[in-house]
Amino acid sequence: MNKPIAIATCPVDESLLESLNDQVEIRYAQTTNRRISLAEQVADQLAEAHIIVAEIDLVDKATLAAAPNLQLVISCRASPVNVDLDACRERGVPVCTTPGRNADSTADLSFALILDVTRRVTEASMWMRSGQWKPEDSGEPYRRFKGPTLNSRTLGVVGGGAVGQRVAQRGLGFGMEVQVYDPFLTQDRLPKGCTIATLDHLLCTSDVVTLHVPLLEDTIGLINEQRLSQMREGAYLVNASRAAVVVQPALVRFLQDGHLAGVGLDVFADEPPAADDPLLELPNVVVTPHIAGASADVVRSQTKMVAEIISAYLDEAELPYRAREDLVDFRKVDAAAAL
Template sequence: MPTTVLAAGDHFVLPWLLADAVRAESGDDVTIRELTLPWPHTPFGRVAEVDEASGTEDELIEALAGARICVTQMAPLTEKVLDACPDLELFCVSRGGPVNANIEAATRHGVAVTFAPGRNAAATAEHTIALILAAARRIPDLHSDLRAGTWRGDYYAYENCGIEIDGSTVGLIGFGAIGRRVAAALTALGATVLVHDPYVTDDAVAGVATKVTLDELLSRSRIVSLHARVTDETKGMIGAEQIAAVPRGSVLVNCARGALVDDDAVVEALASGRLYGAGFDVFAAEPIPPGDPLLTAPNVVITPHVAGASRQVAHKAAQIVAADVGRYLRGEPLAHCANPELQRRRVG
């Protein structure tokens, strides 16, 4: 009898993308029903005890009736959902981390949770480079001025000129899938790349970067780009003290998470000239509220948390989780399991 799978997509990772990817992996072994969640037309948020989720517990419970597997990006896997869906065995989250899943509760209920690391690495790396270039050369300001009828020839004045990547030292805080791609691109553009990441070895960065302490990275880097996850150790890791340590006229870029940075310190540094420019795709509060000082800060380039938004990402996300659905149905080990103790129990 075919396994029932719920493809709980949204308006980015579309339900049919998930469904087609699962069929390609599993063929006639599955029956698929689809659910469309409202993200990104409605911002994600906290649902019960999980973060960055879309939709409601009740609609998910109704859609999951009789389903053994759910593939999704944003659906909330909560204690209430798990209690109401005893047939559920596998919950696949098509994003870099399963923040919308209660892993502890899933483990207690015997539900394996998988995720899709690296799905948006290329897109986010490209967006990072775009923000570096835009902030370092003040491209958005020049574009707006020219469209308004002002020819800004004064940007040839030395004090107004930006900086090149070629010959600059760029510091990357975090060296995961995204950081490695950014480092490779920067090296190709002629930069000297420094990396601070306590979880990687010198050998892991060899050939594209040099591993250093955070203090050394800040003191040497004309461009600093953040690629770390938010933990108790990294929350607020870039504040007034750290910004004061960078060379005057540097550029700060954040395509990771807003909680890594003290935005007020950035605004002050932009106003004083300590920072030449900044590029942010993420913010402490999202959507960024009206009146936030970053909205009117000088020489800042801001985008609404879209670094990982490309059509290729949606396809990659669906393919990564669908591959684990295929493995699960064939009795093979899961590639990206967030609660591997269940996998060991199952395989054993």
């Protein structure tokens, strides 16, 4: 009997999949543009595929049409933003994910943004590199770049999933008072030392607010003008979840008028953002190019889950890590919804 064929187009630790070689043929395909349809890149291989394992390459209607034998899609992401979930439902093809694969990496980057924007690290570095530190006033940077000490400040974590809980733990390590908003969590499921809070209370009382929610109908535009106005004057906001969670024009206004002291962003409505994006022109905004999950450790983590999913598929058992039915495809979000 012929073995099912799995096509993997994303980085995996091949050694962790070797135990499956007797049951499934895993083919590793190279793609040149990982943000376009797989049908435009490896159509010849899709014709035989029973399983697709992809991270960024788009698994869209064209991909499904080119893969008549397809029985399973594995998106190596916490949220399968590269997969047309509606098209897979119509075909009856289950979609699995690799939740938490980069939770620690994303939490690290999120806290790096918190430290950077509050202590003005990037701003001070650029100022120094530009030759503005003069010997006749060696104390100028001490006066210019003062920022708050995190100890005893309040950290508000919006979204208490794998990433949010890890960010909360890091905040506790810095001696912060940590409160978490998540409508699906109860106090007993939070890290010890954290408190549960309503979103209104969290926004009104936090010195730093960090966002870690999935993209759902209810989270698009969650942080809008009214909610930004609830934040403490001089507070900081960090977003390493999805750009559409925050209404960007309102965010720009609250930064320009000084209500917010600073913002750290790893996600943008358009990636890459336009050169004239107003967020890139503001000195109190720290930006990184969507690199929260950029860690070599993530590959090993996601491969372990891929192996678990494929093993369940081969055993005809219940598939672990099935994609949530209420997730919103970020490519289908009307840009106006977050403006």
